[in-house]
Amino acid sequence: MTTRAEVKEPEYNTYYNQYISQVPEDTDLLEALQSGLDFTVSFYNGLSEEQLLLRYAPGKWTPKEVLLHLIDTERIFSYRALRFSRMDATPLQGFEQDDFVASSNANDRTISSLLEEYASVRLASLSLFTSMTRETVRVIGEASQSPLSPRAAGFIIAGHERHHIAIIKERYL
Template sequence: MDAERIFAYRALRIARNDMTALPGFEENDYVVVANANNREYESLLSEYETVRNASISLFETFTNDDLLRLGTASNNSISVRAIGYIMLGHELHHKNVILERYL
């Protein structure tokens, strides 16, 4: 969820034509301090739903021009549309991890 929030923030900044280069981040560093292991399963699911719905709402506001706008994140040129696809792929990756390891 933290990574999705960061991706959404990057998409927003780039869509709004903010040309500031955005730094990279290490998602595994966030996991260490996220305190997820001390939370109830239902709480995590509720937060996940809230974050995902916020991302969907954000992307629904973008025009075709917004989606094609380019910016810099993690020292790479990237479009808002590409960030959306990264968000989807990141979710699928974690879904597969859960299925393979825990279900």
């Protein structure tokens, strides 16, 4: 489909470099999303309930909240990719991640229900990106007052996931 090396900064806000750069340049988008699915499910299944509810500092999210944040963010970025790939030029607004997490009730859910939702969302994203052509993944729309292409959105999803898993490994375990 498209590799990370093909995605150029005019397709996204430079803020997202911190996520996109997490994916090796020679990695295909569909490969990045599929490997993320496999890794994240395995990673979360290896955590105890105590670890899943840990906050490394006051006000920080638990790993369960991080997982639901990944799910919510993927839904939003996939929606943006869908709109732009269908040639919708309507500027899309941003979202407040902390408000989403605060009202998510992630800590009251089982890890199996969260992982089931995560896998469903990821499989839907894989289907969406698989359906796009080399031309439609390059269409640039506007989200959060910045440019965004569908392929950049896909690599943001993949890199955002890697970013948060690295933080969990570094600060929680």
